Amino acid sequence: MTAPSASRPEATSTDVVAEAARRRTFAVISHPDAGKSTLTEALALHARVIGQAGAVHGKAGRRGTVSDWMDMERARGISITSAALQFAYRDAVVNLLDTPGHADFSEDTYRVLTAVDAAVMLIDAAKGLEAQTMKLFAVCRHRGIPVITVVNKWDRPGKDALALMDEVVERTGLTPTALTWPVGIAGDFRGVLDRRDGSYRRFTRTAGGATVAPEEQLSAAEAAASEPDAWAQAQEEVDLLAATAGEHDQELFLSGVTTPVLFASAVSNFGVGTLLDVLVDLAPAPAGRPDADGAVRPVDAPFSGFVFKVQSGMDAAHRDRLAYIRICSGVFERGMVVTHDATGRPFATKYAQQVFGRERESIDVAFPGDVVGLVNASALHVGDTLFTERPVSFPPLTTFAPEHFAVVRSIETARHKQFRRGIEQLESEGVVQVLRSDRRGDQAPVFAVVGPMQFEVASHRMEQEFGAPVHLEPLPYSLAVRTDEASVARITASSGTEVLRRSDGELLALFTTKWVLRVLREGKPDLTLEPLVAAQLG
Numbered sequence: 001m002t003a004p005s006a007s008r009p010e011a012t013s014t015d016v017v018a019e020a021a022r023r024r025t026f027a028v029i030s031h032p033d034a035g036k037s038t039l040t041e042a043l044a045l046h047a048r049v050i051g052q053a054g055a056v057h058g059k060a061g062r063r064g065t066v067s068d069w070m071d072m073e074r075a076r077g078i079s080i081t082s083a084a085l086q087f088a089y090r091d092a093v094v095n096l097l098d099t100p101g102h103a104d105f106s107e108d109t110y111r112v113l114t115a116v117d118a119a120v121m122l123i124d125a126a127k128g129l130e131a132q133t134m135k136l137f138a139v140c141r142h143r144g145i146p147v148i149t150v151v152n153k154w155d156r157p158g159k160d161a162l163a164l165m166d167e168v169v170e171r172t173g174l175t176p177t178a179l180t181w182p183v184g185i186a187g188d189f190r191g192v193l194d195r196r197d198g199s200y201r202r203f204t205r206t207a208g209g210a211t212v213a214p215e216e217q218l219s220a221a222e223a224a225a226s227e228p229d230a231w232a233q234a235q236e237e238v239d240l241l242a243a244t245a246g247e248h249d250q251e252l253f254l255s256g257v258t259t260p261v262l263f264a265s266a267v268s269n270f271g272v273g274t275l276l277d278v279l280v281d282l283a284p285a286p287a288g289r290p291d292a293d294g295a296v297r298p299v300d301a302p303f304s305g306f307v308f309k310v311q312s313g314m315d316a317a318h319r320d321r322l323a324y325i326r327i328c329s330g331v332f333e334r335g336m337v338v339t340h341d342a343t344g345r346p347f348a349t350k351y352a353q354q355v356f357g358r359e360r361e362s363i364d365v366a367f368p369g370d371v372v373g374l375v376n377a378s379a380l381h382v383g384d385t386l387f388t389e390r391p392v393s394f395p396p397l398t399t400f401a402p403e404h405f406a407v408v409r410s411i412e413t414a415r416h417k418q419f420r421r422g423i424e425q426l427e428s429e430g431v432v433q434v435l436r437s438d439r440r441g442d443q444a445p446v447f448a449v450v451g452p453m454q455f456e457v458a459s460h461r462m463e464q465e466f467g468a469p470v471h472l473e474p475l476p477y478s479l480a481v482r483t484d485e486a487s488v489a490r491i492t493a494s495s496g497t498e499v500l501r502r503s504d505g506e507l508l509a510l511f512t513t514k515w516v517l518r519v520l521r522e523g524k525p526d527l528t529l530e531p532l533v534a535a536q537l538g
């Protein structure tokens, strides 16, 4: 009997299961201006930010950052960088993954969504469902991510609450199950009726920039006495809801049939505490993740994680490259040596950090659901898996079907080396997809993107970071499909099309319009012209 009384692996396994169970890893997503930054800041205020006193972020928190990169964000009032904010709430550890806030939908947002277990969808009460709201709902459906919907800005005039619920049903196919219901119309926000216990959470307006929840909990009788008309109307609407829309059902929520709905005013911190409670109570904890062969790696298996984002040039003072890993199983300990599936090589994790905005801090230990930023991880690419002991490869992250294309040329021909290096780097980070053909040659590859903002970021970085200013010449194509060698000659015989090879080897046929593609499909039905994954979205 030589074994120590507390066998290490067993103790670790119990810890991992317990630690994973208290994680909630999610992202706040929305059409720009719905209040994502405001809500992020409010969430951080409500919670204890782990290890970082005063680390409250959002746009204001990022001011004063020095890199060129951040300059560009600041100038445009957007957020391009993204990482994770970790905080404690009740017994839970909450990981809030930041998504880019710029106007175009970009691949970055999609990648962040591969690393979350739930999403909070913010809707502007006055605008209802907007273009990106629809796209994001589609991505969540596609990836099976449960969505909690928050109707924000209820302090301002907006749409009717019942009409908003109808809009959600009709346009997303999801059944909204309101957990709270507004008392007082948009713009005359008195508070919410909490459908879970019938109580009234009264909204108390506080002078600008309140830092505590301006909420008071009253019983239904007290509510009826203090707000007779607004309360009666809310009651009536809630009865109507009960007759039409469903009640919350955890199974249906997790399987993406329903979306719990809350009403809030992020700018006044109203509804933020309720949202945190709902996240902790209803959002799923990290679960085992299927590998490329479909076998699930349970959370208590040896360490594994995958790279969902790579970013360099975040800090002008440290021209480093950060790879963000979402931990899927096991315990991460800084300094541990893991295996990189793509190369089979060992990778030492000496520099592991938690990053949010400009704040960085070393991470010593992390569990499933957590995000770790690995510094100077030049070998790591988006989608790569890291593991210890039992090998695993998680499925590659699918890329979106690009909709904008531009030829990129170096303005200074002497800087060819920098030009190549920059393009390689941007491609490996997934800032752009790079397409090439013999006809266009290596000096004039084509950038393919989902949102035109990606062009701007790429061209800015080519000049600032790699010293290779470029000229981008837009191409008239608007969609791409997958094809094969056998089809190329007959596709390119038609006008309004071109075939290029993506760096992963995939052959993409580009078309100016859907109509050109349709005519070709109908005329030559034996050609390979298959939609890329994202063509099925949105």
Ligand code: G4P
Residues within 6 Å of the ligand: 030, 031, 032, 033, 034, 035, 036, 037, 038, 039, 059, 101, 152, 153, 154, 155, 156, 264, 265, 266, 267, 268
């Ligand atoms: P985003 O990250 O989704 O793009 O949105 P952001 O938080 O920047 O919010 C966009 C605007 O909406 C901001 O106003 C913000 O103050 C406002 N806002 C956010 N939540 C609420 C809310 O609950 N009620 C009201 N009335 N406004 C809200 P801004 O004028 O663009 O900027 P600022 O000068 O107020 O910061």
